[in-house]
Amino acid sequence: MKKILIPVDFSEYSQCAVDYACQLIIAKNNEQALDLVHVFTNQSNLYVNRQLRADLVDPQIAISEKEMKKLREVIRMRYPSVICHEIFKSGNLFEEVSKVTAAFAYDAVIMGTKGTSGLEAIFLGSNTYDVILNTKTPVLGIPKNVDTFKKNRVGLLCNFKAAELEALQQAIKIFGKGFELILIHVNKNDRDIKTIDKQFKSWIDEIIAQTGVEDISYTVKSQMLYNHVAENIAQAINHALMDEQIDIMLVTKSRKSFFRQIVGENIVRKLAYQMPVPTLFARVHAKS
Numbered sequence: 001m002k003k004i005l006i007p008v009d010f011s012e013y014s015q016c017a018v019d020y021a022c023q024l025i026i027a028k029n030n031e032q033a034l035d036l037v038h039v040f041t042n043q044s045n046l047y048v049n050r051q052l053r054a055d056l057v058d059p060q061i062a063i064s065e066k067e068m069k070k071l072r073e074v075i076r077m078r079y080p081s082v083i084c085h086e087i088f089k090s091g092n093l094f095e096e097v098s099k100v101t102a103a104f105a106y107d108a109v110i111m112g113t114k115g116t117s118g119l120e121a122i123f124l125g126s127n128t129y130d131v132i133l134n135t136k137t138p139v140l141g142i143p144k145n146v147d148t149f150k151k152n153r154v155g156l157l158c159n160f161k162a163a164e165l166e167a168l169q170q171a172i173k174i175f176g177k178g179f180e181l182i183l184i185h186v187n188k189n190d191r192d193i194k195t196i197d198k199q200f201k202s203w204i205d206e207i208i209a210q211t212g213v214e215d216i217s218y219t220v221k222s223q224m225l226y227n228h229v230a231e232n233i234a235q236a237i238n239h240a241l242m243d244e245q246i247d248i249m250l251v252t253k254s255r256k257s258f259f260r261q262i263v264g265e266n267i268v269r270k271l272a273y274q275m276p277v278p279t280l281f282a283r284v285h286a287k288s
Contacts, residue, residue, distance in 0.1 A: 002032045005106045005137070007039065007097055010067040013112030016147040018071065020278065021110045022079040023149035028176050032107070034084040036071065038064055039096045064088070101137040108174050108280070110140045138170050139281045146278060151179045155246035155277075158183040158218070160203050163252040165210050167282035171250050172211060174280070181207070182244050183218035196220055219244060238276050249279045 004021050008014040018036070025032045040060065068086050075084055089096040101109060154171065158164055168181070183203075187196065204216050221240055241249060 003035055003104065003106050004032060005035045005037060005097070005100060005109045007093065007109070007111045008036050008068075008071060009038065010064070010071065011112070013142075013144060015071075015074075015112075016145065017110050017112040017142040018075065019078070019147040020142050020149050022075060022082045024110075024175065025082055026079060027149055027151075034075075034082060035087055035100075035104075035106070036068065036084055037087040037089060037097065037100055038068060039093045040064070040088070040090040041093055061088075098135060101135065106137050108138045108140050109135070110142060113141045113143050136283055138174065138283055140174070141279045141281070143276060143278065150247040151175050153182055153244065153246050154179045154248045154250065155182045155184050155241060155244060156250045157252070158185045158203075160185075160199055161252070163284040164250075165207065166284040167250045167252045167280070168207065168211050168213065170282045170284075171248070171280055172213070175248065177213060179213075179247075180215045180217065181213050182246060183216065184240055184244070185218065185220050187220050187222055193220065241277050246277050249277055251279060251281050252284045 004025070006014070006017055006021055008018065018034070021034055025034070065088075068088075072084060072086065075082055087100065089100070097109060100106075154175070156164055156168060183200065185196065185200075187193075200218050204218070207216060208214050219240070
Protein backbone atom coordinates (compact mmCIF):
# COMPACT_ATOMS: atom_id res chain seq x y z
CA MET A 1 0.00 0.00 0.00
CA LYS A 2 1.19 3.50 -0.80
CA LYS A 3 1.61 5.80 2.16
CA ILE A 4 1.95 9.43 3.19
CA LEU A 5 3.87 10.37 6.34
CA ILE A 6 2.61 13.23 8.49
CA PRO A 7 4.65 14.48 11.47
CA VAL A 8 2.13 15.71 14.06
CA ASP A 9 2.51 17.79 17.20
CA PHE A 10 -1.26 18.04 17.78
CA SER A 11 -1.29 21.76 17.00
CA GLU A 12 -3.74 23.43 14.64
CA TYR A 13 -0.97 23.53 12.04
CA SER A 14 -0.46 19.78 11.95
CA GLN A 15 -4.25 19.35 11.91
CA CYS A 16 -4.33 21.44 8.72
CA ALA A 17 -1.75 19.09 7.19
CA VAL A 18 -3.80 16.05 8.23
CA ASP A 19 -7.01 17.47 6.74
CA TYR A 20 -5.19 18.37 3.54
CA ALA A 21 -3.67 14.89 3.20
CA CYS A 22 -6.98 13.12 3.87
CA GLN A 23 -8.75 15.21 1.24
CA LEU A 24 -5.92 14.53 -1.20
CA ILE A 25 -6.34 10.77 -0.72
CA ILE A 26 -10.11 10.96 -1.13
CA ALA A 27 -9.79 13.15 -4.24
CA LYS A 28 -7.49 10.58 -5.83
CA ASN A 29 -9.87 7.76 -4.87
CA ASN A 30 -6.77 5.74 -4.15
CA GLU A 31 -5.74 3.03 -1.73
CA GLN A 32 -3.35 5.08 0.31
CA ALA A 33 -2.73 5.17 4.05
CA LEU A 34 -1.51 7.83 6.44
CA ASP A 35 1.25 7.24 8.96
CA LEU A 36 1.04 9.78 11.77
CA VAL A 37 4.41 10.17 13.49
CA HIS A 38 4.87 12.04 16.74
CA VAL A 39 8.43 12.69 17.88
CA PHE A 40 9.19 13.26 21.55
CA THR A 41 11.71 16.05 21.12
CA ASN A 42 12.68 16.61 24.75
CA GLN A 43 16.19 15.64 25.72
CA SER A 44 15.28 13.02 28.32
CA ASN A 45 15.67 9.32 27.61
CA LEU A 46 12.47 8.40 29.43
CA TYR A 47 10.71 7.20 26.31
CA VAL A 48 13.63 4.96 25.38
CA ASN A 49 13.97 3.71 28.95
CA ARG A 50 10.27 3.04 29.12
CA GLN A 51 10.71 0.38 26.46
CA LEU A 52 13.13 -1.39 28.83
CA ARG A 53 11.42 -0.62 32.13
CA ALA A 54 7.66 -0.36 32.29
CA ASP A 55 7.78 1.40 35.66
CA LEU A 56 9.39 4.50 34.14
CA VAL A 57 6.58 6.70 32.87
CA ASP A 58 7.01 10.15 31.39
CA PRO A 59 3.73 12.14 31.82
CA GLN A 60 4.22 13.57 28.32
CA ILE A 61 3.92 10.10 26.84
CA ALA A 62 0.43 9.58 28.22
CA ILE A 63 -0.60 13.04 27.08
CA SER A 64 0.72 12.45 23.55
CA GLU A 65 -0.89 9.03 23.29
CA LYS A 66 -4.21 10.55 24.37
CA GLU A 67 -3.84 13.34 21.79
CA MET A 68 -3.00 10.80 19.09
CA LYS A 69 -6.12 8.84 19.96
CA LYS A 70 -8.21 12.00 19.67
CA LEU A 71 -6.60 12.84 16.32
CA ARG A 72 -7.32 9.40 14.93
CA GLU A 73 -10.93 9.70 16.08
CA VAL A 74 -11.25 13.03 14.27
CA ILE A 75 -9.91 11.39 11.10
CA ARG A 76 -12.34 8.48 11.51
CA MET A 77 -15.29 10.86 11.88
CA ARG A 78 -14.34 13.27 9.07
CA TYR A 79 -12.75 10.83 6.62
CA PRO A 80 -14.02 7.30 7.37
CA SER A 81 -12.44 5.82 4.23
CA VAL A 82 -8.91 6.92 5.16
CA ILE A 83 -6.68 4.34 6.83
CA CYS A 84 -4.17 5.69 9.34
CA HIS A 85 -1.53 4.31 11.68
CA GLU A 86 0.46 5.88 14.49
CA ILE A 87 4.20 5.98 15.09
CA PHE A 88 6.00 7.30 18.16
CA LYS A 89 9.67 8.23 18.08
CA SER A 90 12.05 10.00 20.42
CA GLY A 91 14.81 12.37 19.39
CA ASN A 92 15.35 15.16 16.90
CA LEU A 93 12.36 15.71 14.61
CA PHE A 94 14.02 15.85 11.22
CA GLU A 95 16.47 13.09 12.05
CA GLU A 96 13.66 10.77 13.10
CA VAL A 97 11.59 11.68 10.04
CA SER A 98 14.62 10.90 7.88
CA LYS A 99 14.97 7.50 9.53
CA VAL A 100 11.30 6.66 9.05
CA THR A 101 11.33 7.67 5.38
CA ALA A 102 14.54 5.70 4.81
CA ALA A 103 12.82 2.56 6.12
CA PHE A 104 9.74 2.88 3.88
CA ALA A 105 9.22 4.42 0.42
CA TYR A 106 6.60 7.04 1.27
CA ASP A 107 5.02 8.99 -1.57
CA ALA A 108 5.47 12.20 0.40
CA VAL A 109 5.98 13.78 3.79
CA ILE A 110 3.19 16.29 4.42
CA MET A 111 3.61 18.71 7.30
CA GLY A 112 2.42 22.04 8.61
CA THR A 113 4.77 25.01 8.32
CA LYS A 114 4.24 26.28 11.86
CA GLY A 115 3.76 24.79 15.28
CA THR A 116 5.84 23.52 18.17
CA SER A 117 7.57 21.25 15.69
CA GLY A 118 6.76 20.47 12.06
CA LEU A 119 8.46 22.16 9.15
CA GLU A 120 9.48 25.05 11.40
CA ALA A 121 11.94 22.79 13.19
CA ILE A 122 13.45 21.66 9.90
CA PHE A 123 13.92 25.17 8.57
CA LEU A 124 15.32 26.52 11.81
CA GLY A 125 17.53 23.54 12.62
CA SER A 126 21.30 23.67 12.36
CA ASN A 127 21.26 21.58 9.17
CA THR A 128 18.48 23.69 7.62
CA TYR A 129 18.39 23.26 3.85
CA ASP A 130 20.71 20.23 3.69
CA VAL A 131 18.03 18.14 5.40
CA ILE A 132 15.40 19.13 2.83
CA LEU A 133 17.70 18.95 -0.16
CA ASN A 134 18.99 15.49 0.75
CA THR A 135 15.74 13.87 1.82
CA LYS A 136 14.83 11.13 -0.64
CA THR A 137 11.11 11.62 -0.02
CA PRO A 138 9.35 14.70 -1.43
CA VAL A 139 8.28 17.14 1.30
CA LEU A 140 4.97 19.00 0.99
CA GLY A 141 4.68 22.02 3.30
CA ILE A 142 1.16 23.16 4.20
CA PRO A 143 0.86 26.81 5.32
CA LYS A 144 -1.23 28.00 8.21
CA ASN A 145 -5.01 27.96 7.60
CA VAL A 146 -4.73 25.88 4.42
CA ASP A 147 -6.82 22.80 5.18
CA THR A 148 -8.57 22.29 1.84
CA PHE A 149 -6.95 20.33 -0.97
CA LYS A 150 -7.09 22.13 -4.33
CA LYS A 151 -5.03 21.55 -7.46
CA ASN A 152 -6.70 23.65 -10.14
CA ARG A 153 -3.52 25.64 -10.82
CA VAL A 154 -0.10 24.17 -10.10
CA GLY A 155 2.92 26.45 -10.35
CA LEU A 156 6.45 25.36 -11.20
CA LEU A 157 9.53 27.58 -10.81
CA CYS A 158 10.99 27.12 -14.26
CA ASN A 159 14.47 27.46 -15.69
CA PHE A 160 14.10 24.93 -18.53
CA LYS A 161 15.97 22.12 -16.75
CA ALA A 162 15.39 18.36 -16.73
CA ALA A 163 15.04 18.43 -12.93
CA GLU A 164 11.77 20.31 -13.38
CA LEU A 165 10.32 17.38 -15.34
CA GLU A 166 11.22 15.09 -12.44
CA ALA A 167 9.54 17.46 -10.00
CA LEU A 168 6.40 17.50 -12.13
CA GLN A 169 6.35 13.71 -12.41
CA GLN A 170 6.61 13.43 -8.64
CA ALA A 171 3.74 15.87 -8.26
CA ILE A 172 1.60 13.80 -10.64
CA LYS A 173 2.33 10.71 -8.57
CA ILE A 174 1.16 12.51 -5.43
CA PHE A 175 -1.70 14.67 -6.71
CA GLY A 176 -2.74 12.99 -9.94
CA LYS A 177 -3.36 14.96 -13.14
CA GLY A 178 -6.27 17.22 -14.05
CA PHE A 179 -4.66 20.59 -13.30
CA GLU A 180 -3.44 23.63 -15.21
CA LEU A 181 0.34 23.96 -15.05
CA ILE A 182 1.72 27.48 -14.78
CA LEU A 183 5.44 27.81 -15.46
CA ILE A 184 7.00 30.71 -13.54
CA HIS A 185 10.27 31.96 -14.98
CA VAL A 186 12.46 34.64 -13.41
CA ASN A 187 14.22 36.66 -16.10
CA LYS A 188 17.32 37.28 -14.00
CA ASN A 189 19.62 38.10 -16.92
CA ASP A 190 17.22 40.46 -18.68
CA ARG A 191 17.01 38.23 -21.76
CA ASP A 192 14.94 39.23 -24.77
CA ILE A 193 11.33 38.21 -24.20
CA LYS A 194 11.00 36.85 -27.76
CA THR A 195 13.87 34.46 -27.11
CA ILE A 196 12.23 33.32 -23.88
CA ASP A 197 8.88 32.81 -25.64
CA LYS A 198 10.56 30.61 -28.23
CA GLN A 199 12.26 28.60 -25.50
CA PHE A 200 8.95 28.17 -23.70
CA LYS A 201 7.28 26.79 -26.83
CA SER A 202 9.90 24.07 -27.16
CA TRP A 203 9.89 23.36 -23.41
CA ILE A 204 6.11 23.02 -23.24
CA ASP A 205 6.22 20.50 -26.09
CA GLU A 206 8.77 18.52 -24.06
CA ILE A 207 6.63 18.64 -20.92
CA ILE A 208 3.59 17.35 -22.82
CA ALA A 209 5.62 14.52 -24.34
CA GLN A 210 7.19 13.50 -21.02
CA THR A 211 4.26 13.90 -18.62
CA GLY A 212 1.03 14.04 -20.60
CA VAL A 213 0.08 17.35 -18.96
CA GLU A 214 -1.33 19.50 -21.74
CA ASP A 215 -3.01 22.47 -20.04
CA ILE A 216 0.07 24.67 -19.70
CA SER A 217 0.65 28.41 -19.54
CA TYR A 218 3.61 30.49 -18.42
CA THR A 219 4.55 33.80 -16.91
CA VAL A 220 7.86 35.67 -16.96
CA LYS A 221 8.78 37.78 -13.95
CA SER A 222 11.23 40.64 -14.34
CA GLN A 223 14.59 40.45 -12.62
CA MET A 224 13.80 43.85 -11.11
CA LEU A 225 11.63 42.06 -8.55
CA TYR A 226 14.77 40.41 -7.23
CA ASN A 227 17.12 43.37 -7.10
CA HIS A 228 16.29 44.19 -3.50
CA VAL A 229 17.69 42.83 -0.28
CA ALA A 230 17.58 39.07 0.14
CA GLU A 231 14.65 39.14 2.54
CA ASN A 232 12.44 40.64 -0.18
CA ILE A 233 12.93 37.69 -2.55
CA ALA A 234 10.50 35.53 -0.58
CA GLN A 235 7.93 38.31 -0.68
CA ALA A 236 8.38 38.70 -4.45
CA ILE A 237 7.83 34.95 -4.95
CA ASN A 238 4.72 35.07 -2.79
CA HIS A 239 3.34 37.96 -4.84
CA ALA A 240 3.88 35.96 -8.04
CA LEU A 241 2.00 33.01 -6.56
CA MET A 242 -0.90 35.18 -5.48
CA ASP A 243 -1.02 37.01 -8.83
CA GLU A 244 -1.25 33.71 -10.69
CA GLN A 245 -3.71 32.22 -8.14
CA ILE A 246 -1.50 29.17 -7.64
CA ASP A 247 -2.94 26.33 -5.52
CA ILE A 248 0.28 24.29 -5.24
CA MET A 249 3.86 25.29 -5.99
CA LEU A 250 6.56 22.85 -7.12
CA VAL A 251 10.22 23.50 -6.29
CA THR A 252 13.18 21.35 -7.28
CA LYS A 253 15.69 20.57 -4.54
CA SER A 254 18.78 20.00 -6.68
CA ARG A 255 21.89 21.92 -5.76
CA LYS A 256 21.77 24.39 -8.65
CA SER A 257 18.05 25.03 -8.47
CA PHE A 258 16.48 28.37 -7.73
CA PHE A 259 15.58 27.01 -4.29
CA ARG A 260 19.27 26.39 -3.58
CA GLN A 261 20.05 29.95 -4.59
CA ILE A 262 17.48 31.49 -2.26
CA VAL A 263 18.59 29.18 0.54
CA GLY A 264 22.13 30.42 0.03
CA GLU A 265 20.89 33.95 0.52
CA ASN A 266 19.65 33.03 4.02
CA ILE A 267 15.95 33.74 3.47
CA VAL A 268 14.62 30.24 4.05
CA ARG A 269 13.08 31.21 7.36
CA LYS A 270 11.12 34.06 5.79
CA LEU A 271 10.15 31.95 2.78
CA ALA A 272 8.90 29.09 4.97
CA TYR A 273 6.97 31.33 7.31
CA GLN A 274 5.30 33.41 4.61
CA MET A 275 4.63 30.80 1.91
CA PRO A 276 0.96 31.38 1.02
CA VAL A 277 0.31 28.08 -0.78
CA PRO A 278 1.20 24.41 -0.28
CA THR A 279 4.70 23.84 -1.64
CA LEU A 280 6.21 20.56 -2.79
CA PHE A 281 10.00 20.34 -2.44
CA ALA A 282 10.62 17.56 -4.96
CA ARG A 283 13.59 15.24 -4.81
CA VAL A 284 15.31 15.22 -8.20
CA HIS A 285 18.38 13.57 -9.68
CA ALA A 286 18.73 15.27 -13.06
CA LYS A 287 21.17 18.14 -13.43
CA SER A 288 19.48 21.48 -13.03
